[in-house]
Amino acid sequence: MDFRAYSISWNLTKRCNLNCDHCYLDAAFRGGFRSDELNTEECFRVIDQIAEVNPNAFLILTGGEPLLRPDIYDIIRYAADKKFMVVLGTNGTLINKANAEKIKAAGAHGVGISIDSMDPGKHNKFRGVDKAWESSMHAFDVLNEVGVDFLIQMSVSDMNYEEIPEVVAFAERIGAVAFNLYFLVCTGRGQGNTDISNAAYEKALKTLYEEQMKYKGRLMINSKCAPQYKRVVYENDPDSVYTRTYSGGCPAATHYSRISPEGNLTPCPFIEESVGNLKTSTFKDLWYGAPLMQQLRDRKNLEGKCGSCEFSAMCSGCRARAFAETGNYMATDTSCDYEPGQHGGKEITLKIEDTLGLEVEFRTQWTEEARSRLDRIPSFARGMVVKGIERFAEERGIAIIDEEVVKKSREEMITKRGAMFPFLKKFINSENA
Numbered sequence: 001m002d003f004r005a006y007s008i009s010w011n012l013t014k015r016c017n018l019n020c021d022h023c024y025l026d027a028a029f030r031g032g033f034r035s036d037e038l039n040t041e042e043c044f045r046v047i048d049q050i051a052e053v054n055p056n057a058f059l060i061l062t063g064g065e066p067l068l069r070p071d072i073y074d075i076i077r078y079a080a081d082k083k084f085m086v087v088l089g090t091n092g093t094l095i096n097k098a099n100a101e102k103i104k105a106a107g108a109h110g111v112g113i114s115i116d117s118m119d120p121g122k123h124n125k126f127r128g129v130d131k132a133w134e135s136s137m138h139a140f141d142v143l144n145e146v147g148v149d150f151l152i153q154m155s156v157s158d159m160n161y162e163e164i165p166e167v168v169a170f171a172e173r174i175g176a177v178a179f180n181l182y183f184l185v186c187t188g189r190g191q192g193n194t195d196i197s198n199a200a201y202e203k204a205l206k207t208l209y210e211e212q213m214k215y216k217g218r219l220m221i222n223s224k225c226a227p228q229y230k231r232v233v234y235e236n237d238p239d240s241v242y243t244r245t246y247s248g249g250c251p252a253a254t255h256y257s258r259i260s261p262e263g264n265l266t267p268c269p270f271i272e273e274s275v276g277n278l279k280t281s282t283f284k285d286l287w288y289g290a291p292l293m294q295q296l297r298d299r300k301n302l303e304g305k306c307g308s309c310e311f312s313a314m315c316s317g318c319r320a321r322a323f324a325e326t327g328n329y330m331a332t333d334t335s336c337d338y339e340p341g342q343h344g345g346k347e348i349t350l351k352i353e354d355t356l357g358l359e360v361e362f363r364t365q366w367t368e369e370a371r372s373r374l375d376r377i378p379s380f381a382r383g384m385v386v387k388g389i390e391r392f393a394e395e396r397g398i399a400i401i402d403e404e405v406v407k408k409s410r411e412e413m414i415t416k417r418g419a420m421f422p423f424l425k426k427f428i429n430s431e432n433a
Contacts, residue, residue, distance in 0.1 A: 003255075003287075003293075005054050007059075007256045008060065008259060009089075012066045012069055012072070012075070012261060013063045013064040013066065013261050015063065018065070018129045038279070046259065046263070051082050051084075052283070053287055056084070058084070061087070067094045073102045074106075076106035080109075091113065091132065092113035092136035093135035100142050100146040100148055101146055104148050108148070110150055110151060111150045112150065112152075113139060113152060115136060115153070115154060117163055122159060149177045150176055151220075152170070152178075156184065161196055165210075177220065182224045183335070209233060225320070227250045228336050230243050230311070249299070250315070252271060252320060253319075263278040263279045265290075267296055296319055306331075306332050309338070310343050310347050317332065319333075321335055366400070366401045369402065370402050373406055389401060389405065392405070
């Protein structure tokens with residue numbers, strides 16, 4: 001497997017205007033700039049280093065609350081100029097027309113905002129601040145007015161897992177491009193919280209699949225920190241393209257990593273152990289060479305049920321949750337009640353040639369004009385799109401791919417992939433795409 005740093009979540013600051021009980025970063029409002037945070041120039045240098053490993057990285061700039069950093073627009077612009085796909089992860093309470101326009105002008109591809117209940121009181125209690133829900137609702141109006149894409153994120157818990165369909169319906173109604181359901185890993189302030197029961201966890205995953213089928217082609221729906229979701233999908237449809245979004249299950253250290261405000265690199269946001277600091281080491285050296293990164297990539301060393309499960313290749317369990325519960329990164333993910341052997345006991349492997357996160361490989365001659373169109377495709381989908389267009393050309397005996405071939409291939413691509421990835425309609429199915 002090619003362990004490419006596809007997605008990086010970057011906590012730019014611990015400063016935050018909310019006080020969420022489940023915060024893995026233990027963020028809080030502490031006033032002005034913190035001297036231990038990476039400064040602007042250091043952030044630029046880290047972005048340069050990421051580009052050496054993956055020039056098409058998907059970069060999530062979050063916090064704390066990233067809008068509390070006055071240089072946030074400079075950081076967005078620098079990463080966007082590198083051709084990264086940049087998403088700003090914010091609680092939404094500070095969004096107004098002026099900064100929404102700055103976010104757009106800086107080149108962000110979108111904004112992620114958390115909504116944990118359609119009941120304002122429940123959401124505000126969860127977030128620890130009065131009127132947080134109302135402020136986030138205003139943010140959606142502003143983002144729609146300014147023309148900034150947004151997605152809605154929800155952290156599932158005992159108090160809200162029955163509300164998943166309601167929040168998904170709301171996300172589609174107000175024009176979100178995606179809905180992400182996060183499953184709590186008990187770290188940071190979340191260590192004292194009680195995660196949902198295994199039965200509720202399984203119910204939430206099954207509900208998510210039902211919603212994914214219901215909104216197919218209209219809203220991109222994902223699970224986060226729940227690699228078992230692929231098993232749920234497989235049990236409903238073994239041939240589903242949803243099982244092939246990425247190879248290898250839990251993405252910690254294989255496709256994903258986190259940068260802390262101080263510059264520490266960790267395998268994911270919910271694994272606190274640093275593999276090194278980017279003030280003194282390079283992203284490339286730590287990503288490829290850190291012992292913990294290498295340990296997490298060797299999934300043959302999974303223990304317990306995760307090691308013997310036929311779904312280990314596509315799931316592998318959440319490694320952060322396994323460590324939080326047992327102190328062992330390779331132990332069983334205790335949130336999963338599935339007993340190995342129910343699907344024959346033989347490891348189930350899936351095709352990954354049409355997956356997200358593929359490298360962009362040109363096997364056919366392209367005109368410069370046709371290649372330039374790819375800049376409008378999200379970085380995580382470019383490899384998949386290139387492969388689809390080249391297959392379209394090969395099947396028709398076309399030797400050179402030009403703009404006309406790209407246009408003609410889009411209808412077939414949307415038919416095959418648009419149901420799973422609605423953004424392809426926006427980025428491909430238009431005369432300006």
